[in-house]
Amino acid sequence: MNRAAMTASQKDFENAMNQVKLLKKDPGNEVKLKLYALYKQATEGPCNMPKPGVFDLINKAKWDAWNTLGSLPKETARQNYVDLVSSLSSSLESSSQVEPGTDRKSTGYETLMVTSEDGITKITLNRPAKKNAINVEMYHEIMRALKAASKDDSSITVLTGNGDYYSSGNDLTNFTDIPPGGVEEKAKNSAILLREFVGCFIDFPKPLIAVVNGPAVGISVTILGLFDAVYASDRATFHTPFSHLGQSPEGCSSYTFLKIMGPAKATEMLVFGKKLTAGEACAQGLVTAVFPDSTFQKEVWTRLKAFAKLPPNAMRISKEVIRNREKEKLHAVNAEECSVLQERWLSDECMNAVVNFLSRKSKL
Numbered sequence: 001m002n003r004a005a006m007t008a009s010q011k012d013f014e015n016a017m018n019q020v021k022l023l024k025k026d027p028g029n030e031v032k033l034k035l036y037a038l039y040k041q042a043t044e045g046p047c048n049m050p051k052p053g054v055f056d057l058i059n060k061a062k063w064d065a066w067n068t069l070g071s072l073p074k075e076t077a078r079q080n081y082v083d084l085v086s087s088l089s090s091s092l093e094s095s096s097q098v099e100p101g102t103d104r105k106s107t108g109y110e111t112l113m114v115t116s117e118d119g120i121t122k123i124t125l126n127r128p129a130k131k132n133a134i135n136v137e138m139y140h141e142i143m144r145a146l147k148a149a150s151k152d153d154s155s156i157t158v159l160t161g162n163g164d165y166y167s168s169g170n171d172l173t174n175f176t177d178i179p180p181g182g183v184e185e186k187a188k189n190s191a192i193l194l195r196e197f198v199g200c201f202i203d204f205p206k207p208l209i210a211v212v213n214g215p216a217v218g219i220s221v222t223i224l225g226l227f228d229a230v231y232a233s234d235r236a237t238f239h240t241p242f243s244h245l246g247q248s249p250e251g252c253s254s255y256t257f258l259k260i261m262g263p264a265k266a267t268e269m270l271v272f273g274k275k276l277t278a279g280e281a282c283a284q285g286l287v288t289a290v291f292p293d294s295t296f297q298k299e300v301w302t303r304l305k306a307f308a309k310l311p312p313n314a315m316r317i318s319k320e321v322i323r324n325r326e327k328e329k330l331h332a333v334n335a336e337e338c339s340v341l342q343e344r345w346l347s348d349e350c351m352n353a354v355v356n357f358l359s360r361k362s363k364l
């Protein structure tokens with residue numbers, strides 16, 4: 001397989017199609033639908049079929065899977081198809097030979113795809129049908145992947161999203177799974193989880209880069225202040241509608257956003273929920289650079305591959321010098337934000353907003 005570029009070539013794509021036929025075990029319907037959708041998107045572009053009737057279950061499922069990919073560019077779909085097949089080949093023991101080399105895929109994740117090659121560990125949020133909303137399992141898996149990446153032999157780590165969204169933020173169904181101890185216990189445990197989750201980003205020792213492939217909402221935006229570089233497609237938007245949701249800022253954004261963009265602009269985002277375009281987020285310093293969506297993957301991965309060739313220890317030490325004096329402050333901010341949120345989650349304002357979303361009465 002050609003590993004010279006992180007964007008899959010036509011040849012990689014054809015190899016992947018052949019590999020699918022060689023899988024020894026059935027990957028299951030959900031994966032087959034994903035493969036179908038990515039194949040159609042990669043070869044024909046956005047879904048162009050009329051929606052099948054409700055009783056035409058199989059074609060309806062296929063249509064849904066393809067349509068969910070929205071305007072995902074053909075080359076991204078091709079890359080995602082190749083990545084998915086590659087992860088299946090290692091987890092389901094393809095009967096073909098696995099090519100030797102430096103490329104490694106981590107299996108054992110339900111909500112992520114994790115690959116490691118060319119000195120880059122790439123963590124992909126992988127719930128495209130839910131716009132990569134972060135459910136409890138995904139919070140845990142991201143922490144696990146970050147811990148593994150901090151110890152592996154890659155030089156840099158990348159977080160990105162599969163599908164048309166980067167992430168729609170906290171999965172609002174996280175509010176529905178109430179334990180016997182009641183909503184107070186749920187809020188307390190969630191605050192502990194959130195604090196640990198954000199703590200992993202504060203403490204991450206290697207250069208951490210966000211490749212923001214589409215719209216980003218809520219916590220997926222706020223933690224960007226803890227990344228070392230943020231590259232965005234011009235399709236991406238940045239939205240933190242905390243007041244609309246009866247909530248308050250997290251991810252250390254009450255501190256990092258003020259430092260990055262100043263209090264006036266930070267307030268527009270964090271208090272009034274102003275949605276920024278990628279260009280605006282770049283002008284305000286939250287985003288490092290913006291690329292046209294049509295060339296986004298190619299340009300970003302070319303840049304990242306060059307970065308990954310730099311001496312890893314020098315990069316790690318430079319990050320330490322830049323970030324370490326802020327760490328204690330960031331942990332204190334994180335603790336305070338989580339404790340405020342623990343109260344907010346119990347408020348009528350928050351409960352009503354969640355119920356409205358879940359009963360399909362409101363969207364952002």
Ligand SMILES: CCCCCCCCCC/C=C/CC(=O)SCCNC(=O)CCNC(=O)[C@H](O)C(C)(C)COP(=O)(O)OP(=O)(O)OC[C@H]1O[C@@H](n2cnc3c(N)ncnc32)[C@H](O)[C@@H]1OP(=O)(O)O
Nearest residue numbers: 130131133168169170171172174187190218219345363364
């Ligand atoms: C008691 C206390 C418990 C607390 C537990 C919390 C633990 C940690 C919290 C950390 C705090 C974080 C704060 C935030 O992140 S705030 C941001 C939260 N996100 C949102 O409010 C986004 C909600 N989603 C939307 O408004 C829209 O879906 C959209 C993102 C604008 C996209 O709209 P579009 O029309 O294009 O697509 P659909 O709405 O049809 O979405 C497709 C399917 O995806 C599901 N979806 C999307 N986003 C979420 C989400 N955030 N949570 C759950 N589900 C989501 C949507 O329901 C569709 O599913 P379906 O096909 O099954 O209907």
